[in-house]
Structure formats: structure tokens, C-alpha cells
Amino acid sequence: MVFTRVKRQPNVVSASDDLLIARAKRGDGEALESLYRLHEGRVYNLARRICRKPEDAEEVLQETFVELARSLPSFRGDGSFAGWIRRIAVTKALMRLRHDRLRAADSLEDATASDLQSAHHFHEQARGNARLDLESALNSLPAMTRAVVWLHDVEGYTHEEIAELSGRSVSFSKSRLARAHDRLRSSLRSGGGNS
Amino acid sequence: MKPAPNHPTLEDLLDHRDGRGTTATTKHLASCEACRERLEETYQLRSQLRALSSLAPPRDRWPAVRAAIEAESSRRRRSLIARAGLAAAAIALFALVAVFIVDRSSELAARQALEAQLNSLREQSERLDDELRALQRRAMPTWRAELLLPLEDDLFAIDGEIDSQVLSASGEGTSPNRLTPDELIELWQDRLTLQDTMLQVHYAPAVVETSFTTDRGSL
Numbered sequence: 001m002v003f004t005r006v007k008r009q010p011n012v013v014s015a016s017d018d019l020l021i022a023r024a025k026r027g028d029g030e031a032l033e034s035l036y037r038l039h040e041g042r043v044y045n046l047a048r049r050i051c052r053k054p055e056d057a058e059e060v061l062q063e064t065f066v067e068l069a070r071s072l073p074s075f076r077g078d079g080s081f082a083g084w085i086r087r088i089a090v091t092k093a094l095m096r097l098r099h100d101r102l103r104a105a106d107s108l109e110d111a112t113a114s115d116l117q118s119a120h121h122f123h124e125q126a127r128g129n130a131r132l133d134l135e136s137a138l139n140s141l142p143a144m145t146r147a148v149v150w151l152h153d154v155e156g157y158t159h160e161e162i163a164e165l166s167g168r169s170v171s172f173s174k175s176r177l178a179r180a181h182d183r184l185r186s187s188l189r190s191g192g193g194n195s
Numbered sequence: 196m197k198p199a200p201n202h203p204t205l206e207d208l209l210d211h212r213d214g215r216g217t218t219a220t221t222k223h224l225a226s227c228e229a230c231r232e233r234l235e236e237t238y239q240l241r242s243q244l245r246a247l248s249s250l251a252p253p254r255d256r257w258p259a260v261r262a263a264i265e266a267e268s269s270r271r272r273r274s275l276i277a278r279a280g281l282a283a284a285a286i287a288l289f290a291l292v293a294v295f296i297v298d299r300s301s302e303l304a305a306r307q308a309l310e311a312q313l314n315s316l317r318e319q320s321e322r323l324d325d326e327l328r329a330l331q332r333r334a335m336p337t338w339r340a341e342l343l344l345p346l347e348d349d350l351f352a353i354d355g356e357i358d359s360q361v362l363s364a365s366g367e368g369t370s371p372n373r374l375t376p377d378e379l380i381e382l383w384q385d386r387l388t389l390q391d392t393m394l395q396v397h398y399a400p401a402v403v404e405t406s407f408t409t410d411r412g413s414l
Contacts, residue, residue, distance in 0.1 A: 180208040
């Protein structure tokens, strides 16, 4: 599937957000749409990096804004609005990751065997000098490993925050980050690193 | 191949990169060019990841989002009305249930047996968690780590389902499928099987090591 590439949006849009939030809280549909337009790119990109399938990322985008509309009255503006939306999106994306993973595993044994084959296949591919750029190397990471490296290295979440959001430990987050780096490095080396 | 005893692990280097390194790592880096290069690679990889283009939704999703928000809003309104009715019905039902409870001692005993089984599985699983945590702290070759990754993903998925069941039981969750006690026991048994497989991977002899790239082989 081909995606439209867009420029990274600025991180803070608080001045215009404040007015829009106040209007959206009063039930102004246009203000809600404007908030959506301002933030959809970042939310979708984040969801797309965590979820493997584009349609899942679209679902996360939708669920995030449904949740936003539901919880907006309780948003007091203590922190950044963008950060608040991002946190909702991460929670929704990780939840989807968990459920998809569980649904995909018809039986534990089958899933495990298939994952082991996939890990082996990845090594064979890397050893076979396949040209893997950073995008495809990132996509080839196991779901949680990809989520951790993206949340930590790109979105700037700490290991403590990732542990809290994913329901795992800080050492889990740290070991996933190290493995992601190790694997991405080896992919880029064997593939020529054309990213 | 195990990492050289004096070299920091990749986790240590990443901690250093993030400003949370130890004095020992800082000291080591001052005198080890290989580790400095490896550290530099972690900076570069982070920059490359941040430089990846943003992905935009392939189509305008707002009409669907707006429809979902409206549906959710009217569902909540209906739910509020229904809840008021339910509260009244619940009071009447409570009186009826109180009568039935007296005759349900055998059902209660069966439920207690299931809960005991569930507790036992939880305790076994927690013991295996401790053992796995201790093993994960050790340095391990890449091939072993690669075999463990998908298993940890499965464990993560099972934990997610268990969490959502716990939340659902406490009335906080949104899980559409509430599991029966038997299904919950099955879920915990799956968790134990998975942990057992992970232990087997940890303790597996290094016979396949030569067919994989070794961890930190360049240091």
C-alpha cells in the first residue's frame, strides 16, 4: 500500500488548541473537527508505527478521537494537549497490539512455532544480504520491540513511562530497546543501510 | 560468544546515551574506541529513526470519526436512562437473589475450588516470572534473544488479556468478551506453557549458536 508522505508537524500547537478546546468542550462540532485536523497526522503516524497494518492504525486514529470527545470535559489543561492525545493514542495502539496478537494465535503452540520460524527466516534473510532499508528493518521487528524503540527513541517516552503504558517492567523496556538497536544495526549492515 | 567482561552491554550504552549511564560506563568509554563507536551508532540510529517521514492516513477519516463520536454519544445517553431503570430493578433483584443465595452453597463451593485452582496457577506463574527475570539479566547470544522475542510478545498479549479481564471484573474495563472461570484458568495455563517454553530456550545448549550472528561480536 502506498502512503502519502507528509512533513512532520510541530510538536506544540497549544495557543490555537486552547481556544478550540474551550469551544469543543461546549459541544462545538467544528472546533472538534479542527482539533482532529490539527492532530490526525501525528496520531496516525504514531499508530502506524506501532500497529503493523494500516487499517489498524486508522482504527486507532478513530478510537483515539472518540475517547478524546468522551474525555474532553475532564481535560483540565494541566499538561500539553498534544501530549494528552498522544498518550490516549499510545494506549489504544498498545491495546490493539495485544488483542491482535492474541486473536492471531489460534493456538499457543502454532503461534510459537510460527514465530520461531519467522525469527529464523529473518536471520536467514539478513545473512543472505537482502537489501533492507530502515523502514523495512523497522517493520520486520516483533511488534512490542518496534513499539518500544519508536516510543523511546522517536516519541521521547522514558522507560518508566513505557513500562506503565504497556503494563511491563522497566527492564523489559530497556532490553527491548537494546534488542531493537542490535537487530536494526545488523539489518542495516547486511542490507547496505540505504535509508 | 559472550561479551568481553569489561565492555558495557548495549543496554548500558543506551542508558549512557540517554544521560543515565553509570560512572563505570563513562570511565570505560574514555578508553575504549570500539565502545565509543558502538555508542555513536546508537545516536545515529536514533537520528535516522527520527528522520523517517511521517505517514499520513490514506483517506479522510473525519466523516467516520464524527459518526463514531455521535454513535458513542447517543449510546451514552441511552445508557444513562437505562442505568436509572436498572438501579430500581437491581434493588428488587437484590431481594430475590438474597433468597436464592441460601440454596447456592454447592455452587459456591465449586466456585471456591475454581478460585483455588486459579490462585495456584498464578503462584506457579509468578515463580516462573522470578526465574525468567533472573535469567534475562544475564548476557545472552543473539540467537537466543531472537527466539525469546516472539515468546515475550505472546506473554505480553496474554498479560494484556488477563489485565482486561481483571479490569472487566472490577467494572472498569471495556473488554467485550468476559471469560468464564474455566477459560480464565485455560489462559493462565497457556501462560505457564509459554513460560516453560521460554525457560527451555534459556537453558537450551548452544548447538545452533554458530548459525546465527553472535551478540556484540565486533567488540
